[in-house]
Amino acid sequence: MTDMLRVGVIGAGVMGRDHARLLATEVSGARLTAIADINLDGAREVAERHGAEAVFSTGEELIASGLVDAVVIASPDHLHAGTTLAAMDAGLAVLCEKPLAPTVEEALEVxxxxxxxxxxxxxxGFMRRFDPGYVALRKRLDSGVDGRLLMTHSVHRNVEAYPGSPSSATITNSxxxxxxxxxxxxxxxxxxVLWTAGRTTSLLPERHDPQLLLLKDADGVLHSVSMQVHARYGYDVRCELVCERASVELPNPPSLNDAEPLIVSADLTRGAAxxxxxxxxxxTAYRRELTAWVQASLAGTVPEEAATIDEALTTTKIAHALVASMNDGGWVTVAG
Amino acid sequence: MTDMLRVGVIGAGVMGRDHARLLATEVSGARLTAIADINLDGAREVAERHGAEAVFSTGEELIASGLVDAVVIASPDHLHAGTTLAAMDAGLAVLCEKPLAPTVEEALEVxxxxxxxxxxxxxxGFMRRFDPGYVALRKRLDSGVDGRLLMTHSVHRNVEAYPGSPSSATITNSxxxxxxxxxxxxxxxxxxVLWTAGRTTSLLPERHDPQLLLLKDADGVLHSVSMQVHARYGYDVRCELVCERASVELPNPPSLNDAEPLIVSADLTRGAAxxxxxxxxxxTAYRRELTAWVQASLAGTVPEEAATIDEALTTTKIAHALVASMNDGGWVTVAG
Amino acid sequence: MTDMLRVGVIGAGVMGRDHARLLATEVSGARLTAIADINLDGAREVAERHGAEAVFSTGEELIASGLVDAVVIASPDHLHAGTTLAAMDAGLAVLCEKPLAPTVEEALEVxxxxxxxxxxxxxxGFMRRFDPGYVALRKRLDSGVDGRLLMTHSVHRNVEAYPGSPSSATITNSxxxxxxxxxxxxxxxxxxVLWTAGRTTSLLPERHDPQLLLLKDADGVLHSVSMQVHARYGYDVRCELVCERASVELPNPPSLNDAEPLIVSADLTRGAAxxxxxxxxxxTAYRRELTAWVQASLAGTVPEEAATIDEALTTTKIAHALVASMNDGGWVTVAG
Amino acid sequence: MTDMLRVGVIGAGVMGRDHARLLATEVSGARLTAIADINLDGAREVAERHGAEAVFSTGEELIASGLVDAVVIASPDHLHAGTTLAAMDAGLAVLCEKPLAPTVEEALEVxxxxxxxxxxxxxxGFMRRFDPGYVALRKRLDSGVDGRLLMTHSVHRNVEAYPGSPSSATITNSxxxxxxxxxxxxxxxxxxVLWTAGRTTSLLPERHDPQLLLLKDADGVLHSVSMQVHARYGYDVRCELVCERASVELPNPPSLNDAEPLIVSADLTRGAAxxxxxxxxxxTAYRRELTAWVQASLAGTVPEEAATIDEALTTTKIAHALVASMNDGGWVTVAG
Structure with a gap:
């Protein structure tokens, strides 16, 4: 069928498995056809779970197979540049996980x-650009409703970092x-830019944690970023825009409200839409309902969690009992 | 292709259009092939936007067309039962928007x-069963960690109801x-069940608003539901489970945190995960990124919002400037 | 001195001790002069801690002592009416803890x-009338800004109730x-009014918990009150006013913001002032600072927590170091 | 009476009036006896409102009057040092509003x-030391439960600053x-310390706003302070402690919960006590109730907002109606 994109995922680690799952079950227009990983058993497990046809031990073999129109590169960082170049040579579309390359030189060559x-x-793959929160922040900035942006404050905390990485990995990885x-x-x-830090945690030897990064942009806006890769308490990403007439923040916990998932402080009020x-x-509920229904229908059944006709009938009976109570007063027993 | 479900949407009103959009762009495994609406122009507009092949003025014609394996019924309520029966007779999979039928009798026949x-x-289509919040509430109840459920308190408020519907529509529609x-x-x-109410709003003549519904289940658990269809201030759905050792609530504003999007009050703490x-x-960001990338790749381009190679290169340069500041101290200018 | 009220506290239990502490340390214009309790040792302990002159074993003796202009009655409930009558006969001002009497008959006589x-x-002593949250709710209702009040929803939960009290105590005590x-x-x-309930907790034998109370007022406004005296998770009091154009709630956790300690949902926004x-x-900080300073000054010293002159001098030095950094750039060492 | 402190307030501006009000109505053990202000009418107005006996046009006269044991200094900043010295010479207790002096030299002399x-x-008068939030933060740090402190992030925003003050006033005043x-x-x-800033608001000519201050302490802990004196949106003070195993924040909006008015992020949960x-x-309700009752009793009346006996009687009647509903079922009319 002409309008289905045949996608291969290169790398079957944490991110590769997640991309494969999303492509196979939550993304319209794609067909997952191939998985590559140096660990062929891992590749096979992902392929079987999501119905991909072929597995390969290297990205290069997958690219050369003729089975894919496009590749997601989620292999170890040092392979990103080489695999991207191979896919480019083959004329494939590429979504490369960040970083494009560990060094400026390699990134420059690509x-x-x-x-x-x-x-x-x-x-x-800098995926935040598709996060409803950051998208709403950008849209709000573009509107100019809060006056000019003056300063921002961000927080980025991971639960746990494994020992062995240097302090610079906080910058280059996170x-x-x-x-x-x-x-x-x-x-x-x-x-x-200006890097600064103070006391470091005793729980992560040989790495400076937390760190405070300052970035100044071409318009003079100052960004502070508080990084902590071994924060223990939870995965926590915050962003506040300090404008001339308002402060606008991502909510904590994060919000699902696509209309405007922001906390806005303006006019003596702190509010959410x-x-x-x-x-x-x-x-999200509608999307998951349709997804479950499509998958069940393809399998010749109905989705387990969806309301059955009998349940819908019961709902109607209860509604009618409530109307009877409205009309006549008092408790009404629901008909069996 | 055997693993794509050909779906027709019957009804091109608010809900039908939304289902068509989700099926065409956000749901894996489906192909939107036909739209039916008595307003053929409306059907055509939806079909063109999302690449469906055919339009019909009635659900029955769409069902008989041979173009669909499955139908979503989003037509006016009084047509639901008849169209569902026709689709059943044709052996199609059906997702019928609530209500299945306006009367108990019709629902019973279906x-x-x-x-x-x-x-x-x-x-x-009782879609709440797929909402991350309600799913998490049910999982939490199943776990038994908070002791037995004793009582629940729900709130359901719509911004605006149009005059003309009777008070019973609050129950049967909302x-x-x-x-x-x-x-x-x-x-x-x-x-x-017990229906009760007090003073009614002056803003919605001829309809009792708000209403307070009490439902008691077979285990004696009491549910209170505060309904208001003309609340003006916002669309607001809340649910609290009162258990023997804890209270568990949907957050307000709603949360995206799939790990556990709940507010739990237990052990002298009110917390979110x-x-x-x-x-x-x-x-959500990963899913949207992959969706945008697949669509762009099919169109022979790259997604507008995704990071380009040049942007990724710039990111690497800034990271290296920060590492230089870490090593040498002081502000470092980012290389051009 | 003519403008100091001599106050006696009758009852040295949990509430009596708290009233004595507040009168002695946080209330202007009062002098705590006497404590009464059938447990004379308990009365003496409170008297000594707060500088009261005399202790008595009964409220009647305290009232007759001539040492008080006014009494706070915080004795067991069944003594409230009798002690109140005795104080009235003596012409004393009385603040009687709730309830005025356990029965309607006794309350009626008083x-x-x-x-x-x-x-x-x-x-x-229905103290909520002085709570900043309830005061703000009432002021907001009086303003009429949200349209007419239609319905209210309250929650009242205590951590723990001791076994032995009947289900009616939830109403008459809480x-x-x-x-x-x-x-x-x-x-x-x-x-x-209408009392209702469903499943009861297994953790508090012989008492129905939780309970749901419905009260309808002379204007038809319906109040729901969800009571739970053995909620385990925390002391939790909530109140929501459902109006024609807005919902107004006490915040959870409760707020200190005297300007308007409310959560207002209106105009598609949920906000706090x-x-x-x-x-x-x-x-609160200013009040406690002045209180600590007055007490310390009376004792011929300075308050332990207040900033000393040397600390204030250090603050000035740091401020000047920051100004130097502003003018000259770079890190500046604070002068010793 | 020996245990009442006679207090004079020097300066009848915004802060002086507030101190006078608190001393006269909310602080135990103090008697407001004198007010000084170069604007004698202003001083008289404050004195009359709160029952102070005497007014003076200078702090020195007030200090020399023999009418005070202690003074609160809330005059313009440049007078603080001189008045403090005069009060010290007279052997009076002093609470001096910050700053102690505008220059290091004057502060050093005092x-x-x-x-x-x-x-x-x-x-x-650095009053934050008495704020329940900061007190709880300090107690939490002392406990060591969250591991060592590593970094802090504070925000301090005022609604409006008047033009004319230099950028350094953000540091020395706020x-x-x-x-x-x-x-x-x-x-x-x-x-x-390190001062830094970026783009400045267009709404406050001649002053750099916002500013970002970095302070490093003797243990290496790094403090960031985001200052904005013309933030327009509201008065906003925040503080977050980043520790080895948790983040602890003042809540926003601020909380009344004296038990622990903090937001604690630890163990994959963000919670409030x-x-x-x-x-x-x-x-607060109990304190204000007692204060209102003491003042009313001194005036020979009862506090307007407190529950009267008749209201308490009505409360008992409603409670009994609810008990009747519990026993007999159905709606029960409250006895007149």
């Missing part, structure tokens, strides 16, 4: 060879998400 | 004819969601 | 004899606070 | 002369509260 292509093939998203939010490049109707509130 | 089928074909979800949460049927890592926090 | 006095002497405050909020009397300046935010 | 006294006389409280929380002195019983929840 960028230069990509620039020479007739049309762009590669995207890099803070890169902040480094990507802040200029994306503001549409303004970062001009200069209500949806105007049920659709943004239950968007 | 239920009886469905019971005579060799295998189930019909599900009814409260049915509560009537469906409460016994689903508790796995226990409702035994008796943190995710243990980034995946539940950014599940 | 009310009738009080009505015959030349001027009122007795107040009853729910009386709700029964007092709801008509006070609305300025409208309660006309009729910010103070306009530092005074409401730090009202 | 400190040196104070050090030579036989006993301390002067406290400086940030001094942060500079005082941070080493008080940690019991560790500040060692070095419930009180264990009603006393911390209603501490």
């Amino acid at each position: 960028a230069e060879r990509h620039a020479a292509l007739a049309r762009p093939l590669v995207s890099v 803070a890169v998400h902040e480094i990507d998203i802040l200029p994306w939010l503001t549409r303004t490049p970062i001009a200069e 209500y949806a105007a109707d049920w659709r943004p509130r239950f968007e | 239920a009886e004819r469905h019971a005579a089928l060799a295998r189930p074909l019909v599900s009814v 409260a049915v969601h509560e009537i469906d979800i409460l016994p689903w949460l508790t796995r226990t049927p409702i035994a008796e 943190y995710a243990a890592d980034w995946r539940p926090r950014f599940e | 009310a009738e004899r009080h009505a015959a006095l030349a001027r009122p002497l007795v107040s009853v 729910a009386v606070h709700e029964i007092d405050i709801l008509p006070w909020l609305t300025r409208t009397p309660i006309a009729e 910010y103070a306009a300046d530092w005074r409401p935010r730090f009202e | 400190a040196e002369r104070h050090a030579a006294l036989a006993r301390p006389l002067v406290s400086v 940030a001094v509260h942060e500079i005082d409280i941070l080493p008080w929380l940690t019991r560790t002195p500040i060692a070095e 419930y009180a264990a019983d009603w006393r911390p929840r209603f501490e």
Whole structure:
């Protein structure tokens, strides 16, 4: 069928498995056809779970197989650049997990060879750009309703980091998400940076944790980013925009309200938006309902969790008992 | 292709359009092939937007067309039962928007004819069963960690109801969601009900608003449901489970945290869960990123919002400037 | 001195000790002069801690002593009416803890004899009328800004009730606070009531818990009150006013913001007020600072927690170091 | 009477009036006897409202009057040092509003002369040390339960600053509260500081706003302080302690819960404490109730807002109607 994209996932680790699951079950228009991992058993397990046809031990073999139109690269970081170049040479669409490359030199080489292509093939997986919270922050900034942006404060905390990585890994592995998203939010490049830190945790030897990063952009906006990779208490990402007339924050805990999942402080009030109707509130429910129904229908059955006709009939009976109570008063027994 | 479900949507109103959009763009395994609406122009608009092949002015024609394996019924309520029966006769899978039928009699007839089928074909669209919040409430109840459930308090408020509907429509149109979800949460049927109300709003003539519904289940658990269809301030759905050792609530505003999107009051603390890592926090972002990438790749381009190679390269440069500041101290200018 | 009220506290239990402490340390214009308790050692302990001059084993002796202008009655409930009458006969001002009497008959007798006095002497200790949250709710209702009140939902939960009390004690001991405050909020009397309940906790034998109380007032406003005296998880009091155009709630956790300690849902936003300046935010801090300073000054010293001159000098030095950094750039060492 | 402190307030501006009000109505053990202000009419107005006996046009006259044992200094900043010295010479207890002096030199002179006294006389009004939130933060740090403190993040925002003050006033007038409280929380002195800022608001000409202050203490703990004196949206003070195993924050909006008015993130949960019983929840209500009752009793009446005997009687009647409903079922009319 012409309108289905055949996708291969390269790397069957934590991120690769997650991408494969989403592609196979939650994404429209894609067909997961191949998995590659140096651990072939791991690749086979993912392929079987999600109905992919083929497995390979290297990304290069998968790319050369003719079974894919596009690849998601979720292999170890040092392989990203090489695999991306191979996929580019084969003319495949690429979604490469961050980082594009561990060094500036390698990233630069990929960028230069990509620039020479007739049309762009590669995207890099900084996924926050698709998060409803960050999308709403950007839209709010674009609106100008709060005056000009003056300063931002971000927090990025992971539960646990394994010993052995240097202090710089906090920047190159974790803070890169902040480094990507802040200029994306503001549409303004970062001009200069300052690293600072104080006392370090006793729980993670040989790595400075937490760290405080300052980034100043070309318009003079100052960004502070509080990084902690071994925070123990939970995965916690926060962002506050300090504007001339308001402060706007991502909520904590994060919100599902697609209408505007933000905490806005303005006009002597700190508030969160209500949806105007049920659709943004239950968007996820509708999507999962349809997904479960499509999968069950393909399997010749009905989704286990969906309401059956008999349950819907019971619901109608209870509703009618309530109407009877409204009309006649008093407790009404529901008909069996 | 054998593993794609050909779906027709019957009804191109608010809900029908939303189902069509989700099926075409956010649901894996489905192909939207036909739309039916008595307003053929409306059907055509939806079909064109989402690439469906055919339009019909009635559900019956769509069902008879041979173009669909399954139908979503989102037509006016009084047509639900008839269209469901027609689809059942044609052997199609059905997702019927609630209510199955406006009267107990019609619902009963559909239920009886469905019971005579060799295998189930019909599900009814009480979508809350797929909402992460209600799913988490049910899982929590099943765990028994808070002791037995004793009482529940729900709130269901719509922004606006149009004049003309009777007070009973609050029950049959809106409260049915509560009537469906409460016994689903508790796995226990409702035994008796009491309707009550007090002062009514002056803003919605001829309809009693708000109303307070009491439902008692077969285990004696008492459910209170505060309904208000003309609440003006926002769409607001709340649910609290009062257990022997804890109170558990849906958060307000609603939460995206799939790990456990609940507010739990227990042991002298009122708390919300943190995710243990980034995946539940950014599940939506990953899904949307992959969806945008698949669509763009099919169109021979890259997704507009995704990070380009040049942006990824810039991110690497900023990261390296921060590492330089870490090593040498002071502000570091980002290389151009 | 003519403008100091000599107060005796009758009853040295939990509430009596708390009233004595507040009168001695946090209330202006009062002098705690006498304590009465059948347990004379308990009375002596309280008297010594707070500098009261005399102790008595009965309220009647304290009233007759000539040492008090006013009494707080915090003895066991069945003594309230008798002691109140004795104090009235002696012409003393009375603050009687709730309930005024356990039976309607006794309360009626006290009310009738009080009505015959030349001027009122007795107040009853329903303290919620002085809570910033309830005061703000009432003020908001009076303003009419949210339209007419239609319905209210309250929650009242205690951590633990001791076995032995009957189910009616939930009403007469605990729910009386709700029964007092709801008509006070609305300025409208309660006309009729309905008690209901469902499954009861297994943790408190012989008492129905939780209970759901419905009260309807003379204007038709319906109040629901969810009572649970053995909730285990925490002391939790909530109140929501459902109006024609907004919902207004006490915050959870409770707020200190005297400007408007409420959560207001209106105009598609759920919000809390910010103070306009530092005074409401730090009202408690200023009050406690002055109290500590007055007590320390009376004792010929300075309050332990207050900033000393040397600390204030250090603060100035740090401020000047920051100004130097502002002017000259870079880190500045604070002068020793 | 020997145990009442005669207090004079010097300065009848915003802060002086507030101190006078609190001393006269909310503080035990004090008698407000004199007010001084160069604007004698303003001084008279405050004196009359709160029953002070005398007014003076200068602090020196008030100090020399023999009418006070202690003074609160709330005059313009440049007068603080001189008036403090005069009060010290007269042997009076002093609570001096911050700053002690505008310059290090003047503060140093006062400190040196104070050090030579036989006993301390002067406290400086950094009131946050008495705020329940900061007190709870310090107690939590002292407990060590969250591991060592690593970093802190504070926010301090005022609604409005008047043009004309220099950028340094943000530090010397506003940030001094942060500079005082941070080493008080940690019991560790500040060692070095860094001032930084980025884009400045267009709404406050000639002053850099916002500013970001970094303070590092003698143990290496790094404090970031985000200052904004013209934030427009509300008065907002925040503080977060980043520890080895938890993050602890002041709640926003601020909380009344004296048991522990903090937001604690630990063990994959973000939580706030419930009180264990009603006393911390209603501490403010009890205090205000007693204060109103004492004042009314001194005036020969009962407090307007307190429950009357008739209201208490009605409460008892409603409670009995609910018990009747419990026993007999159905709605029960409240006896007239």
